[in-house]
Amino acid sequence: MQFSTLSLEPQQSSTLLVYLDRPDKLNALNATMLDELDQLFSDASLLSTYRSIIITGRGKAFAAGADIAELSQCVEETGEAFSRRGQQVFARIESCTIPVIAAVNGYALGGGCELAMACHLRFAATTAVFGQPEIKLGIIPGYGGTERLVRLIGLARATEYLLTGEHIPAERAHALGLVNRICDPASLLNEALAFCSLIERMPPLAVTSILRCTHGAHPFDGYLEAHEFGKLCSSHDFQEGTKAFLEKRQPNFRGC
Numbered sequence: 373m374q375f376s377t378l379s380l381e382p383q384q385s386s387t388l389l390v391y392l393d394r395p396d397k398l399n400a401l402n403a404t405m406l407d408e409l410d411q412l413f414s415d416a417s418l419l420s421t422y423r424s425i426i427i428t429g430r431g432k433a434f435a436a437g438a439d440i441a442e443l444s445q446c447v448e449e450t451g452e453a454f455s456r457r458g459q460q461v462f463a464r465i466e467s468c469t470i471p472v473i474a475a476v477n478g479y480a481l482g483g484g485c486e487l488a489m490a491c492h493l494r495f496a497a498t499t500a501v502f503g504q505p506e507i508k509l510g511i512i513p514g515y516g517g518t519e520r521l522v523r524l525i526g527l528a529r530a531t532e533y534l535l536t537g538e539h540i541p542a543e544r545a546h547a548l549g550l551v552n553r554i555c556d557p558a559s560l561l562n563e564a565l566a567f568c569s570l571i572e573r574m575p576p577l578a579v580t581s582i583l584r585c586t587h588g589a590h591p592f593d594g595y596l597e598a599h600e601f602g603k604l605c606s607s608h609d610f611q612e613g614t615k616a617f618l619e620k621r622q623p624n625f626r627g628c
């Protein structure tokens with residue numbers, strides 16, 4: 373399978389290592405990358421070849437969010453569809469029948485944090501940085517972040533981070549329960565691979581049943597999030613926030 377934004381590195385064990393591979397844009401999730409993730413996680417014959425999947429990022433980021441250049445083109449209707457599309461792809465990852473581990477090597481912001489949260493487990497380098505900074509662009513998380521962050525770290529803390537858009541360094545993320553383990557950056561992939569080898573010795577049917585119970589028991593909804601996301605796409609503050617990012621300047625929000 374040939375992709376332009378993902379690189380696949382099958383390991384000698386039964387693990388498939390997947391790199392998000394747009395390092396010059398900090399692996400920002402554009403439409404092509406979402407399509408390619410969708411294709412990968414829909415390929416039943418490929419998935420049946422492996423016992424686990426690790427997703428990591430090429431370069432200094434895991435993923436710095438949805439591609440703001442693409443996002444900035446959204447208006448209300450296309451904004452809601454933009455959000456729905458990401459939600460759909462991430463729900464597919466979450467419902468994968470083999471364990472999917474995010475090995476978070478650097479920035480996991482916005483859609484990058486949402487992708488990590490859609491994986492079953494998160495291992496992070498000590499240098500990783502999480503966060504949902506969308507509010508600083510005049511928008512909200514649209515790929516499941518408003519639901520999954522609440523589930524993972526609780527309503528009060530999630531509300532705080534969603535409202536401030538503050539970065540969450542790896543150690544804090546670990547203390548909050550957002551990540552399972554933090555590792556030295558040089559050993560991140562080895563630790564994730566060692567964990568996969570451990571799970572690969574477990575009975576596959578039971579592994580799948582556990583994932584179905586832990587992650588499938590409370591299906592993700594996302595309707596309200598996508599609706600609010602779409603509405604915000606018609607606001608001045610969204611146009612200004614995304615434009616300011618692309619022009620590398622501070623935004624001037626007006627509340628309209």
Ligand code: COA
Nearest residue numbers: 396397398400436437438439440441479481482483505506
């Ligand atoms: N979408 C599109 N492009 C992005 C991006 C995104 N989410 N995040 C980073 N990039 C691009 C930058 O525009 C820049 O491109 P350029 O070299 O062509 O100008 C390149 O990636 C490097 O990013 P830069 O901002 O110069 O790196 P930095 O080390 O100074 O800062 C971050 C890193 C992650 C703090 C900063 O890039 C950032 O805040 N990104 C946006 C995070 C965000 O708001 N995500 C939510 C999106 S909905």
